[in-house]
Amino acid sequence: MKLRxxxxxxxxxxxxxxxxxxxxxxQIGFITKFPVPFYxxxxxxxKAYAAAHPGLEITFxxxxxxxxxxxxxxxxxxxxxxxxxxxxxxxxxxxxxxxxDKAVEAGIPVxxxxxxxxxxxxxxxxxTTNNYNAGTIAGQYLKSVLTDGDxxxxxxxxxxxxxxxxxxxxxxxxxxxxxxxIVGKGATNCTEELGINVAQDxxxxxxxxxxxxxxxGPPAAGAAQAIKNANLDRHIILVGFDFxxxxxxxxxxxxxxxxxxxxxxxxxxxxxxxxVKTIQGEKVESLIDSGxxxxxPDNMDQFK
Numbered sequence: 001m002k003l004r005x006x007x008x009x010x011x012x013x014x015x016x017x018x019x020x021x022x023x024x025x026x027q028i029g030f031i032t033k034f035p036v037p038f039y040x041x042x043x044x045x046x047k048a049y050a051a052a053h054p055g056l057e058i059t060f061x062x063x064x065x066x067x068x069x070x071x072x073x074x075x076x077x078x079x080x081x082x083x084x085x086x087x088x089x090x091x092x093x094x095x096x097x098x099x100x101d102k103a104v105e106a107g108i109p110v111x112x113x114x115x116x117x118x119x120x121x122x123x124x125x126x127x128t129t130n131n132y133n134a135g136t137i138a139g140q141y142l143k144s145v146l147t148d149g150d151x152x153x154x155x156x157x158x159x160x161x162x163x164x165x166x167x168x169x170x171x172x173x174x175x176x177x178x179x180x181x182i183v184g185k186g187a188t189n190c191t192e193e194l195g196i197n198v199a200q201d202x203x204x205x206x207x208x209x210x211x212x213x214x215x216x217g218p219p220a221a222g223a224a225q226a227i228k229n230a231n232l233d234r235h236i237i238l239v240g241f242d243f244x245x246x247x248x249x250x251x252x253x254x255x256x257x258x259x260x261x262x263x264x265x266x267x268x269x270x271x272x273x274x275x276v277k278t279i280q281g282e283k284v285e286s287l288i289d290s291g292x293x294x295x296x297p298d299n300m301d302q303f304k
Contacts, residue, residue, distance in 0.1 A: 025055040028275055029079035030268075031072060031089040032062045033114075036190075036218065037244045038264050039090065042113070045265035046088070049272045056276065059084060063092055066158055066190045073099045080106055086275045088268075090114040093161065097122070109278045113271040114264075115163030124278045127271035127288040129262045131166035134292035135215075138167075138239050139174020141258045141294060142211060145237055146178050150210035153202035154185035155195055155219040164190070167215040167241055167260075183209060188219035192246065195222025196229075203230050211237035217259070221246025224255035243295045243303055251300055259295045261303050266290045 030046050032039035043060055050056045059082065061075035072092045076099040079087055087103055088111045089096075097120045100110050104122045112126045146152070154171075157164030172182075183206045186198035198219070199212055203226060212227075214220035220240025224247075227236045240247050240259040250256040267290040274284040295303050 026086075026276065026279060027057045027059065027082075027084050028272070028279070029059050029061065029075075029082075029084040029087040029089075030272070031060075031075050031079070031087065033072070033090050033092045034063045034065050034068060038217070038242055038262070041264040042090070042268035045268035046272050049269055053276070058272075066092065069093045069095055072096050076100060076103060079103075080108060084108060086111070086279050088113055088271045088275050091117050093158075094118055094120070109275065111271050111275040111278070113267055115161060118162055125271075125274040125284045125286055125288060127267050127274060127290060128163065129267065129292050130289050131163045132170040132173075134241070134260050134262065135167040135170020135172075136174035137170075137292060137294050138213060138241060138258070138260050139171040139176075141174075141296075142171070142180070142213065142237070142239055143175050143178045145257070146175075146180050146211060148179040149181060150178070151181045151183045151206050151208060152211045152213060153183060153199070153206065153209055155198050155212065155214040155216070155223060156185055156187045157190045157215040157219075159187050164215050168213075171213055171215075180211075188214070188216065188222070190216035190218055192218040192222040192225075195219025196226045197222075199223035199226035200229070203227065203232075203236075209236065211239065214238070214240045216240075217242030217244040217247050220256060220259065221250055224250035224253075227255060243300075248300065248304055251295070251297055254297075257296070261293050261295045263290050263292070 050058050063071040080103050086109045090113045094117050097117050109124045112123045184202040188194040212223050238256045243259040243261040270288045277284050
């Protein structure tokens with residue numbers, strides 16, 4: 001059966017190769033971090049997968065913010081109590097690992113999506129963007145538009161979350177070859193409000209700054225607003241990550257120059273498929289890369 005899904009805005013026809021399911025044969029949990037379009041897209045893809053596989057029932061749960069650790073732990077515990085046969089989750093923080101350990105001890109396999117948990121080995125598989133490689137895409141773009149001595153600011157996501165840290169580390173490595181000056185950086189918790197605040201502080205302290213890089217979509221949109229509010233007489237190069245949550249509008253307005261798009265629908269499809277196969281005794285890859293791509297004004301219509 002073929003299913004029409006959306007990858008970061010691009011539609012594609014995916015062959016669903018998961019095993020056939022008998023009616024009422026499987027119940028799994030699907031937990032995402034917090035309510036932004038990226039995770040809504042993941043949920044929609046999981047629902048489409050379930051619709052293509054009669055007998056697969058998915059219980060959904062989502063935290064309230066990028067730092068809602070207690071909420072995600074409660075969702076894990078609730079799903080274990082309900083007797084799900086597997087859990088696919090985008091872990092909000094490494095401290096959810098003990099709750100996942102209890103699930104694994106109860107015979108419930110866990111597939112991680114979007115990001116790993118450092119030093120945790122309990123997962124069956126990880127379906128994710130290679131965030132380091134995706135970060136290098138942003139860095140290579142910045143390398144093409146910056147020169148030695150140019151100043152750049154960095155809007156971090158949630159420091160300590162591997163996927164978000166890798167986006168920054170990858171960007172810095174992709175930038176190598178240009179001796180840019182990192183003049184400021186700060187955590188944004190992947191929110192637009194903190195993106196505005198951190199970008200504003202960087203702009204105020206460095207009026208001659210040349211570029212800003214954001215490791216998440218909402219802070220990139222916030223940075224665009226901060227740049228607009230600064231009423232500068234020159235262009236600040238802005239590069240984001242996720243191409244969501246106000247980024248398309250910022251790019252259309254000429255405020256954002258590039259972004260790195262992930263493919264959340266594909267990530268969810270691959271994660272659920274790996275979980276279903278695991279439950280049915282099939283071997284799956286321990287790391288499944290869902291890909292990434294550079295978005296610019298020239299190709300942004302493909303990602304809307």
